[in-house]
Amino acid sequence: MRSLLKPCRLAFAAFALVALALVATPAPAQQPNSVNPTADAVKEDQLLQQLHIIGGRGTIPDVKSYNIEQPAGRDWRHYQEVVLPWVGAIAILGMLVVLVAFYLIRGMVRLESGRSGRTIVRFNAFERFVHWMTATCFIILGISGLNITFGKRLLLPLMSPQAFTDWSQWAKYAHDFLSFPFTIGVVLIFLMWIAGNLPARGDLTWLEEGGGIVGRRHASAGRFNAGQKAIYWIVVLGGGAMAATGYLMMFPFYVTDIAGMQTVTMIHGTVAVLFVAVMIAHIYIGTIGMEGAFEAMGTGTVDVNWAKEHHDRWAEQELAKGRSAAPPAGAAATPAE
Amino acid sequence: MARMKFLCDADRCIECNACVTACKNENEVPWGINRRRVVTLNDGRPGERSVSMACMHCTDAPCMAVCPTRAIYNTADAVVLHSKDICIGCGYCFYACPFGAPQYPKVGNFGSRGKMDKCTFCAGGPELDGSKEEYEKYGANRLAEGKLPMCAEMCSTKSLLAGDGEIIAQIYKERVVKRGYGSGAWGWKTAYHETIAS
Numbered sequence: 001m002r003s004l005l006k007p008c009r010l011a012f013a014a015f016a017l018v019a020l021a022l023v024a025t026p027a028p029a030q031q032p033n034s035v036n037p038t039a040d041a042v043k044e045d046q047l048l049q050q051l052h053i054i055g056g057r058g059t060i061p062d063v064k065s066y067n068i069e070q071p072a073g074r075d076w077r078h079y080q081e082v083v084l085p086w087v088g089a090i091a092i093l094g095m096l097v098v099l100v101a102f103y104l105i106r107g108m109v110r111l112e113s114g115r116s117g118r119t120i121v122r123f124n125a126f127e128r129f130v131h132w133m134t135a136t137c138f139i140i141l142g143i144s145g146l147n148i149t150f151g152k153r154l155l156l157p158l159m160s161p162q163a164f165t166d167w168s169q170w171a172k173y174a175h176d177f178l179s180f181p182f183t184i185g186v187v188l189i190f191l192m193w194i195a196g197n198l199p200a201r202g203d204l205t206w207l208e209e210g211g212g213i214v215g216r217r218h219a220s221a222g223r224f225n226a227g228q229k230a231i232y233w234i235v236v237l238g239g240g241a242m243a244a245t246g247y248l249m250m251f252p253f254y255v256t257d258i259a260g261m262q263t264v265t266m267i268h269g270t271v272a273v274l275f276v277a278v279m280i281a282h283i284y285i286g287t288i289g290m291e292g293a294f295e296a297m298g299t300g301t302v303d304v305n306w307a308k309e310h311h312d313r314w315a316e317q318e319l320a321k322g323r324s325a326a327p328p329a330g331a332a333a334t335p336a337e
Numbered sequence: 338m339a340r341m342k343f344l345c346d347a348d349r350c351i352e353c354n355a356c357v358t359a360c361k362n363e364n365e366v367p368w369g370i371n372r373r374r375v376v377t378l379n380d381g382r383p384g385e386r387s388v389s390m391a392c393m394h395c396t397d398a399p400c401m402a403v404c405p406t407r408a409i410y411n412t413a414d415a416v417v418l419h420s421k422d423i424c425i426g427c428g429y430c431f432y433a434c435p436f437g438a439p440q441y442p443k444v445g446n447f448g449s450r451g452k453m454d455k456c457t458f459c460a461g462g463p464e465l466d467g468s469k470e471e472y473e474k475y476g477a478n479r480l481a482e483g484k485l486p487m488c489a490e491m492c493s494t495k496s497l498l499a500g501d502g503e504i505i506a507q508i509y510k511e512r513v514v515k516r517g518y519g520s521g522a523w524g525w526k527t528a529y530h531e532t533i534a535s
Contacts, residue, residue: 040384041348041520047378056378056388059354060371065437068376068390071527073435077399080429148405148427156407161423165406169425173449252428252450262432 044069053259064253076262080269084149088273095277099284109290111306112218119301120318127192128300134185134235137178142276144171149269179246186239189232196223197232202313223314231282238275242268339501340415341458341480342529343489344509345389347520349496352377352387356488356497360391363459363487364476370440372456373488386520389497391488392417392438392456393528400430400439408453414480416460421452421474430455435527458499459486506533 047054048071055067123131147155147168156164203226209219211227219225224232245268248255256264286293292306307315352375360366360373373391394417401409401417408423409430428450430439441450461478464471471478479486489499498505506522510533513519522533 042378042384042386044521044523044526054378056376057380058374058376060374062369062371064431065371065374066376067437068378068388069435069524069527070437071435073399073433074527077403077433080403080433148429152405152407161407165408165423165425168406172425172427176449249428258432258437265429265432 064258067258070258072259072262076266079266080149084266084269084273085153087270088146088149088276091273091277092280095280099281099289103284103288108288111291111303112309113305115292115303116305118304120304120307120315121300122296122302122307123300125300128297130185130188130192131297133181134189134239137182137185138279140174140178141182142272142279144175145272146276147171149273176250179243179250182239183243186236186243189239190236193224193232197229199229203229218309218312220313221311223311225311227285231278234275234278238271238278241271242275245271340503341394341500342502342505342525343391343393343458343486344498344505344522344525344533346496346498346509346512347386347388347523348516348518349494350375350387350389351494351496353493355491355493356389359487359491360456363479364457365472366476367442367454370442370454372438372440372454388523389488389492390436390438390524392434392458393436393524394456394458395435395528396530399433399435403429403433405429410463412460414458414460416458416480418457418460418462418475419453419455420463421454422463424452426450426452428453436524456486459484502529509533 044054048069052070052072053067054069058066151164151168151171155167159167200222202220202222206219206221206226211219211225245264248264249261249268252261286297290310292303293310295306296302304315304319307318354375357371357373357375361371364372366372373389375387375389377385377387379385394415396415398409398411398417401411404419404424405427406423406425408421408425409417409419412418426441426449428439428441430453431437431441438455439453440455441453443449443451457475457478459477459479461467461471461481462475464474466478466481477487484490486499489497492498498508509519509522513533519533526532
């Protein structure tokens, strides 16, 4: 017991001495009475104004979680819930209204000189295969994509939530996986039709004359007229933009951060609804808008008179090469052995 | 009815991550998912602060608005919950969420990210309160048992407050008055369109 007391007494004496020294020494710099530990603390308002996204250091592998606040999500929500539905509805319904009105006023553009009975190859089997592969993918991608924006507004009230989810889940899988053939199709379209779709002399005249569908008289054109060239470039550039933004969305956060992902989805949505609107016009002209036009992508051959009326320069070239085929049906068309 | 909110008093948070661990344990959160995380701002510099962040259960929640299948809903206590049966894992809620709360079990894999998972304010999901199905999908339903979220209950410095918005705002106000400072209620302006004077 005694042996324990001694070091205790010693420690107490030392402590008292230090305490005495502290009291006796005048403080060199007087501490302020009230300490404000938050004087230089980070402030939320300040950070938000400086950075738009507040982020720091975290301890888990998920780097996305190091951001604690990004009020830009509210702007993105405004785009998703207000801007995109309106832009989409106006673009798509507006296009339908314009086309119905146009059809009622102008009607189907007829073949003025009637059918000659002789046909000429316009698109070979490979070209048609690529076109229809891309077109089929586009229609499914379009419907499944529009479902994301308009499904809950138009379809969900008509079905049970579980049925709508099942449909949307499959639509989403279709959207993801059909993007691959669609992208391949866009690349092939770009490569196989680039030769005929470069801007050329005559495009401006064609546009001035209003082309074959708006104007009354047939404007001169090569294999592709200026309107078709516009469709071609919309498909190539629009499809390219859809594919690029789409793959960034399919592999989220691999390339860009949250702000980038928001921009990417906004580009994808806006280009998509405009793309759909343009393609509705394309479908119109290729079907009920113009007599003899569907055959080009259907059977691959067009009537020689159609070719002369709509693509006079191309028709001349092809006929000069002797590519016109014999009348397909009825007439004695069996080639000599 | 109470209006449930979270409040992280950053002047008290010591970055111990007990809230994160408590949440993971209480809710059996799947591997790789963090419903709550602690982020340190200005790490290692003067004025460094740590904030524990999870779903803030926003007023007029952006995730709820953008969900294409309307999988996210509000409870009577203003807690934002979701149905994993209705979710298609599109990831839109993450883009809209101001707090980065929604999580997905898979990262990419051709867009099939699995069903979204996020903080439920320990209030389970649409299944029957306290049922086995509810626990497996969403974790504990402490609210139905009259208890508050585990993260706030476990907070070693009582930095993280969870409960009725008015009550926790009052507690925070009293703290600010008593100690003479407060760096504000993080996220309240964005989540609830209000601030607590400090």
